[in-house]
Amino acid sequence: MLEVKQLTKTYDGGKRSLQDVSFTAQPGEVTVIIGPSGAGKTTLLRSINQLITDDSGQIRFDDQDICALNKRDLKHIRSKIGMIFQNYNLIESLTTIENVLHGGLARKSTIAGVLSLYTKQEKEEALQLIDEVGLKDFAFQYCSDLSGGQKQRVGIARSLMQHPEMILCDEPIASLDPKSTIIVMDILKKLAKKRGMLVLINLHQVDIAKEYADHIIGLNDGHIVFDGPADQASSQDIERIYRDSAFVTS
Numbered sequence: 001m002l003e004v005k006q007l008t009k010t011y012d013g014g015k016r017s018l019q020d021v022s023f024t025a026q027p028g029e030v031t032v033i034i035g036p037s038g039a040g041k042t043t044l045l046r047s048i049n050q051l052i053t054d055d056s057g058q059i060r061f062d063d064q065d066i067c068a069l070n071k072r073d074l075k076h077i078r079s080k081i082g083m084i085f086q087n088y089n090l091i092e093s094l095t096t097i098e099n100v101l102h103g104g105l106a107r108k109s110t111i112a113g114v115l116s117l118y119t120k121q122e123k124e125e126a127l128q129l130i131d132e133v134g135l136k137d138f139a140f141q142y143c144s145d146l147s148g149g150q151k152q153r154v155g156i157a158r159s160l161m162q163h164p165e166m167i168l169c170d171e172p173i174a175s176l177d178p179k180s181t182i183i184v185m186d187i188l189k190k191l192a193k194k195r196g197m198l199v200l201i202n203l204h205q206v207d208i209a210k211e212y213a214d215h216i217i218g219l220n221d222g223h224i225v226f227d228g229p230a231d232q233a234s235s236q237d238i239e240r241i242y243r244d245s246a247f248v249t250s
C-alpha cells in the first residue's frame, strides 16, 4: 500500500504546489490523479519517487517512510518503483529489446551493467515482456522507427524488467492517438489486475480516468478536492476539481 500523509511542497522561489495532501492507494488497483494544469500532479509523482523532496509530510510504501530513507535504502526502494513518462524516455538509437534490458540494470552489478552483459535468462524475460505488451514483431527494431504508442509499450516493458511493485505514470497517453491510448490503458489496467501491482497515473483525460480508474484523486491548486471510487465521481465533483480552469466537461 502507498500512504501519503499531509504532504506539502513549495518550490524555491515558487508558490505552494502541494498543501496537506493525504491519500492511500492500493495494490491491484488503478489510481488516477486528475486536475487542471498546475494542480500539482507531476509534483506529487516526483515526490513519491523522491526525485524532488517535500517540505513536510510522510510517504509510506512497503512499510517504510520514503522521505526518511538513506541513499542506499532509497536506491533499493526505487528499484521497486517503475516510472512511465509522457515522452517515453527511451534510447531511440537502441532496439526495443536493448531498451527493455536496460530496465533491469538496477538489479545488475555495475560492471555487467556498464558492459551491457545480459544473461540468456534476462534476454528471454525481456522477449516475454515485449510479447506481453504486443510488440513481439518489433523486438529487434530501432525505437526511432516505432510509433508513439509502440514506444510507450516499450517503456512499460522496460519498467516491468525492473520487477516493480508500483508503477508511476506521468501523463502516459498525452501524446497518443485514441487507438494507442486504449492499448496503453488496457495494458496498465491488466498490470494492476493480473500482477496485483499498484498503478498510479496522472491524466488530463477525465473520460479515460472514469473508464479505467478504480480510484480517483482530484487535485486543484495543490489541494485534494476529491478522493473516492471512480464510479462515485459526479459531474459536480469533476467541476470542483477543474474549478477556475478552462476545462470543459464532455
Ligand SMILES: Nc1ncnc2c1ncn2[C@@H]1O[C@H](COP(=O)(O)OP(=O)(O)OP(=O)(O)O)[C@@H](O)[C@H]1O
Pocket: 011, 012, 013, 014, 015, 016, 017, 035, 036, 037, 038, 039, 040, 041, 042, 043, 044
Ligand atoms: N521546478 C519548479 N520550480 C518552481 N515551480 C514549479 C516547478 N515545477 C512545478 N512548479 C509549480 O508547481 C505547481 C504544480 O506544478 P505541476 O507540474 O506539479 O502541476 P501539474 O498538475 O502536473 O501540471 P500539468 O498538468 O500542466 O503538467 C505549478 O504552479 C508549477 O508552476
